[in-house]
Amino acid sequence: SQQGEEDPQALSIQEGENATMNCSYKTSINNLQWYRQNSGRGLVHLILIRSNEREKHSGRLRVTLDTSKKSSSLLITASRAADTASYFCATDVKETSYDKVIFGPGTSLSVIP
């Protein structure tokens, strides 16, 4: 079973609108990260939020974390066509031997010009 699962699986919005993606996870984490993947490319790190943080901002990105509900959200404000990509949440679970980063299946975002 997946540690992290994004919701929705796919999202289509008009340029200028805000896009919100959610992530739920199962076990305790050290931090939660969001990544972006353009079609046919590798993943690119967007933002990391630690387990003792509740909200973090980076440019047009806003991430929240609720450890009591084991959930996070990624908000992209004033979306642009260039934001079209897949977005993945990844949870960093501290194992005894390595930092285990587990990815969810992703949300596919389409921003229509």
Next chain:
Amino acid sequence: IAGITQAPTSQILAAGRRMTLRCTQDMRHNAMYWYRQDLGLGLRLIHYSNTAGTTGKGEVPDGYSVSRANTDDFPLTLASAVPSQTSVYFCASSPGGLAGEKNTGELFFGEGSRLTVL
């Protein structure tokens, strides 16, 4: 430009053949990882390495092997490819890797190797 280089970019090979996917990083990161990405399943960890000379199994290690002879290189080998190993493979690295060591947790990814096994 610093980063991770993967080769080949894509490959088609017959079932039963041996294949090695190469991964090289020039960021002097301790930890390296191999993931496979399949539609609807996200990324699944195959093998990892905390530091040169050590490796470990991830979520889906069967049919794959890795080695970490030095800091920069982390090749992934399919000893006898099967069609279910058709996937896109991503190599990644991160600065830390050992339990207790300061680590941002951020992963740096290569551009991927698309493998088709017929």
